[in-house]
Amino acid sequence: MDYLESVRSFVVANFLFGDGEQLDKETSFMEKGIIDSTGILELVMFLEQTYGIKIEDDELVPENLDSLASVARFIERKVNCDTTAEP
Amino acid sequence: MSTGAISFYSSTFFVMCGIAGICHISSADGISPETIGRMIDVVEHRGPDETGIYLDDNVGLGHARLSIIDLSSGTQPIHNEDQTMWIVYNGEVYNYPELRADLSRKGHRFYTTSDTEVLVHLYEEYGPDCLARMNGQFAFAIWDAAKKQLFLARDRVGIRPLHYTIQNGELIFASEIKSIFANKNVPRRIDPLAMDQIFTFWTTLPGTTTFKNVLEVPPGHYLKVANGQVLLVKYWDLPFYPRDEHLRISPDEISERIQQLLLEAVRIRLRADVPVGAYLSGGLDSSGVTTLIVRNFNSDVRTFGIRFEEPEFDEGRHQSDMVSFLEANHGEIHASNEKIGAALADCLWHTEKPLLRTAPVPLLLLSRLVRDSGLKVVLTGEGGDEVFGGYNIFREAKVRSFWARKPDSDRRAALITHLYPYIFDDPRLNHTLRSFFARGLEEPNEPLFSHMVRWANTSKLKTFFSAELKEQIGSYDGCEQVRQNLPAAYPTWDCVSKAQYLEMHIFLSNYLLSSQGDRVAMANSVEIRLPYLDPNIMEFMGHVPSKWKILGLNEKYVLKKSFQRILPESITTRSKHPYRAPIKQSLLNGKTSRYVDEFMSPEAIGKTGLFHVGRVKSLLDKLRRVDAPSESDNMALVGILSSQLVHHKFVENFSDHRDCSSSADLIVDRRSAHSKCIE
Numbered sequence: 001m002d003y004l005e006s007v008r009s010f011v012v013a014n015f016l017f018g019d020g021e022q023l024d025k026e027t028s029f030m031e032k033g034i035i036d037s038t039g040i041l042e043l044v045m046f047l048e049q050t051y052g053i054k055i056e057d058d059e060l061v062p063e064n065l066d067s068l069a070s071v072a073r074f075i076e077r078k079v080n081c082d083t084t085a086e087p
Numbered sequence: 088m089s090t091g092a093i094s095f096y097s098s099t100f101f102v103m104c105g106i107a108g109i110c111h112i113s114s115a116d117g118i119s120p121e122t123i124g125r126m127i128d129v130v131e132h133r134g135p136d137e138t139g140i141y142l143d144d145n146v147g148l149g150h151a152r153l154s155i156i157d158l159s160s161g162t163q164p165i166h167n168e169d170q171t172m173w174i175v176y177n178g179e180v181y182n183y184p185e186l187r188a189d190l191s192r193k194g195h196r197f198y199t200t201s202d203t204e205v206l207v208h209l210y211e212e213y214g215p216d217c218l219a220r221m222n223g224q225f226a227f228a229i230w231d232a233a234k235k236q237l238f239l240a241r242d243r244v245g246i247r248p249l250h251y252t253i254q255n256g257e258l259i260f261a262s263e264i265k266s267i268f269a270n271k272n273v274p275r276r277i278d279p280l281a282m283d284q285i286f287t288f289w290t291t292l293p294g295t296t297t298f299k300n301v302l303e304v305p306p307g308h309y310l311k312v313a314n315g316q317v318l319l320v321k322y323w324d325l326p327f328y329p330r331d332e333h334l335r336i337s338p339d340e341i342s343e344r345i346q347q348l349l350l351e352a353v354r355i356r357l358r359a360d361v362p363v364g365a366y367l368s369g370g371l372d373s374s375g376v377t378t379l380i381v382r383n384f385n386s387d388v389r390t391f392g393i394r395f396e397e398p399e400f401d402e403g404r405h406q407s408d409m410v411s412f413l414e415a416n417h418g419e420i421h422a423s424n425e426k427i428g429a430a431l432a433d434c435l436w437h438t439e440k441p442l443l444r445t446a447p448v449p450l451l452l453l454s455r456l457v458r459d460s461g462l463k464v465v466l467t468g469e470g471g472d473e474v475f476g477g478y479n480i481f482r483e484a485k486v487r488s489f490w491a492r493k494p495d496s497d498r499r500a501a502l503i504t505h506l507y508p509y510i511f512d513d514p515r516l517n518h519t520l521r522s523f524f525a526r527g528l529e530e531p532n533e534p535l536f537s538h539m540v541r542w543a544n545t546s547k548l549k550t551f552f553s554a555e556l557k558e559q560i561g562s563y564d565g566c567e568q569v570r571q572n573l574p575a576a577y578p579t580w581d582c583v584s585k586a587q588y589l590e591m592h593i594f595l596s597n598y599l600l601s602s603q604g605d606r607v608a609m610a611n612s613v614e615i616r617l618p619y620l621d622p623n624i625m626e627f628m629g630h631v632p633s634k635w636k637i638l639g640l641n642e643k644y645v646l647k648k649s650f651q652r653i654l655p656e657s658i659t660t661r662s663k664h665p666y667r668a669p670i671k672q673s674l675l676n677g678k679t680s681r682y683v684d685e686f687m688s689p690e691a692i693g694k695t696g697l698f699h700v701g702r703v704k705s706l707l708d709k710l711r712r713v714d715a716p717s718e719s720d721n722m723a724l725v726g727i728l729s730s731q732l733v734h735h736k737f738v739e740n741f742s743d744h745r746d747c748s749s750s751a752d753l754i755v756d757r758r759s760a761h762s763k764c765i766e
Contacts, residue, residue: 038717
């Protein structure tokens with residue numbers, strides 16, 4: 001399963017409780033109220049545990065975590081080359 | 088009949104009650120005493136001591152009364168001099184001595200010393216304009232037998248409840264909906280639009296109830312049945328004004344005036360023949376009211392407070408500070424998680440409405456302590472935040488309006504962190520939270536700007552609605568309904584006043600004063616009285632510039648200033664602690680988990696048909712897995728569970744909880760075939 005699909009499954013199960021119809025890869029989690037502040041921490045924990053990465057505080061920005069596509073790109077960068085992640 | 092030698096305060100100034108009745112809108116078929124009897128029996132908690140019934144060919148009125156003294160002269164229904172007008176009444180009109188003196192001068196004669204009788208004469212004298220003269224909390228029905236007109240009215244902000252339905256040419260009304268349902272022919276169905284409203288605004292909108300075709304007389308309205316017509320009229324609205332009508336006086340002068348108004352509001356609310364207590368949380372508002380009582384009227388006042396098992400919710404330190412400061416005779420309940428969870432179902436029988444919060448439950452437990460302590464009346468600090476600008480959502484409106492003028496400004500965005508230091512204390516969440524509050528910034532002219540973030544966030548919970556419920560709701564848009572009903576002058580107000588209006592119009596009247604107010608107090612036959620919602624105070628504060636209500640980001644600035652000389656500094660300078668109660672810890676603990684499982688099982692969810700079976704199961708699985716669930720998940724849990732319980736208690740398994748064997752203490756029977764008066 002690629003990053004995007006894996007994150008999608010997690011988001012749909014945990015924040016949308018199975019109702020993933022309206023979620024496309026560019027849907028903003030924040031604008032649509034899909035993930036709140038507690039949810040971001042849940043997402044981070046999921047990413048760290050699933051991909052064995054460590055996410056720094058200053059990486060918790062919308063550019064990295066606000067949509068399926070941005071999360072997938074972020075993981076890819078982290079996994080392939082940790083140092084190139086956007087601050 | 089007495090000519091009214093007036094001896095105020097030694098009489099029946101104490102009528103905690105439930106009212107009920109039926110009016111034939113255009114026919115004259117008579118109503119049976121048994122029907123009215125059933126309706127008042129079911130609200131026995133509102134008035135367990137006495138019942139009274141009036142019947143004629145057009146109308147039936149019922150009254151359940153809890154009276155402490157003067158049983159002989161205050162029994163309702165009460166009438167005017169020539170017995171053409173009859174009243175059933177729930178509430179208090181604090182300025183009744185002044186009104187009575189005025190009416191006496193105009194030649195009205197009284198046969199009791201009660202405030203109830205004053206209302207009949209006031210209506211007789213002034214018609215619906217009588218409402219403008221009344222300072223109090225009330226819901227009442229007056230039947231004009233000569234003109235065959237029914238007048239139903241409710242106080243300005245909706246402290247006392249009043250519901251009605253129109254079925255088969257009959258208008259059926261009552262303090263609580265369960266009385267209406269005591270009529271077996273009234274259908275009991277959850278209103279899909281009410282569900283949409285609750286899962287947006289945290290409560291139903293004014294005029295609406297949880298149940299289809301059961302309505303409420305909105306706060307500040309009266310309803311008149313005459314000539315076969317039913318007319319609903321607004322007689323008052325929340326007083327806010329444009330800047331050019333604001334007062335141009337100094338904060339010192341404002342706070343001085345507040346001191347005078349508040350002292351008077353407290354003074355008249357202590358008018359009673361029974362001891363009056365006070366709720367004391369340790370917050371500014373209840374501390375202020377209690378201190379005014381102790382220092383000016385009654386140094387021995389009994390006080391009552393809530394302590395929580397969960398430190399996050401507990402205000403014990405400030406409460407103890409105030410108890411020591413006032414040397415108060417204080418009682419408190421320990422709202423353990425288990426007690427809160429166990430009492431939720433009982434609480435919902437009284438609120439008659441699903442909840443997205445568990446906060447009403449500890450107040451139900453607290454009113455039980457008040458009753459067990461032998462008190463029946465308490466003054467509370469409710470309304471202070473709304474009238475004086477205490478809530479974060481008002482400060483948030485101010486900051487977001489400022490931020491919206493320059494959305495890219497980091498400095499402006501950073502102001503949000505000052506509002507919610509406890510949720511911004513995790514630096515990792517700064518960006519996320521800023522994005523959250525930035526929603527809607529591009530639409531600063533949206534009339535509902537202040538509340539859209541909260542409402543949009545709550546609306547997310549509708550993902551749990553079943554397909555059938557979503558279909559029934561269709562394209563209904565509660566926010567649009569709110570926009571359509573805003574007062575004409577609304578666009579001329581500043582952002583804080585607008586936010587105050589929305590908060591008071593929706594959340595105060597239908598949640599705080601109802602689910603968290605009258606209902607959970609009256610469940611234990613306790614009456615709450617609310618000085619901050621005195622109409623004179625609201626009117627004055629409507630003219631106070633918002634910059635003095637919230638100075639910078641310092642909330643309730645002029646109220647704090649008013650209390651500076653009488654309260655400890657630790658109270659006037661403390662940070663605000665919103666009153667909340669634990670949800671997951673209360674509902675999914677060892678003792679309560681079983682009934683939650685029962686009412687949220689796939690079978691129960693499927694049977695009720697309101698929610699999506701699979702998603703509710705996923706939610707429960709997640710809640711059991713996660714230690715500290717999000718606010719949204721907590722709200723979903725209590726929202727779904729309470730909807731299930733309301734459906735169970737009122738739709739599926741309604742029972743009026745009593746056999747109707749009791750007979751009324753007073754029956755005035757003027758039906759053509761039965762004319763008599765039985766006492």
